[in-house]
Amino acid sequence: MAMRTDDWTRAKTSGVNPTQLAILELLEGRTDGLGVKEIAANLRVSQPTATDSIAALGRKGCVTKRGGETDKRAVNVGITPEGLSVLEVGRSSQSVAEQSVDALADREQEDLLVTLVKMIRHLQEIDAIPIQRMCASCRYFAPFIHSDAAKPHHCNFVNAAFGQRDIRIDCREHETADPASRAATWDAFQQG
Ligand code: SF4
Known part of the structure; x- marks a missing residue:
């Protein structure tokens, strides 16, 4: 509401x-x-x-x-x-939803983001929504390839490492990976 x-x-x-x-x-x-x-x-x-x-x-x-x-x-x-x-x-003022997310601790915000990614992916899998512009379905996403715990992921579009809390759920540079790559990327993301 x-x-x-x-x-x-x-x-x-x-x-x-x-x-x-x-x-x-x-x-x-x-x-x-x-x-x-x-x-x-x-x-x-x-x-x-x-x-x-x-x-x-x-x-x-x-x-x-x-x-x-x-x-x-x-x-x-x-x-x-x-x-x-x-x-x-x-966007000139902060929404109440944004305020409630801001009230969470950093780790809680990160967990919420990952949970959200999983929920969105499930909605995609059951065809409830189209594929969203998330890292998890992007051809440029390489999850957990770096040993740095703060920045374990890699974006091949900008060729840079990034952290779990910077995972995107609506990225304008997103390009949908083919189904086999999406599945492999998701497995690697889950296992990480
Ligand atoms: S291009 Fe965007 S969606 Fe794709 S991996 Fe990089 S940050 Fe994620």
Whole structure:
């Protein structure tokens, strides 16, 4: 309930509704944009609902359509600078959910993040949600390859080691690994 209230508060502050805000958050950092079908699947809403919300965001100048000159099915929706400004306005104050996470000790925050990753992965496995842009499904992720306990993981995109608390659950550089690599990476992550 607190998180839902957070969504409404941020949306109201930003001048959009929660579904529109969720669409903008989904499109942020996706330079190629997303198709309506992908947006609907990620938000677990119907395509007509997604279409209506996208149209409303378009009227506000927050999103624009890209591509599709030769194939209408290839039209993607991308966020505009106005859309990014709307997101910034919504992030100007800390949500109650963020405050409750901040109240946890560092180790508890880390455990919460790992638990969240496991829950998201399970939701992906049972097809409840599409694959998210998490390290755990990324072709660049190499878990537990370093002996440094503070930074055991490696990101091959930036070629740098990082720690458990820096695992990403929505990374714009994410590229989905093939199923066999995802399974092997997950095993290594679990065993670590
Ligand atoms: S590119 Fe992003 S998602 Fe992939 S391993 Fe690096 S930090 Fe994680």
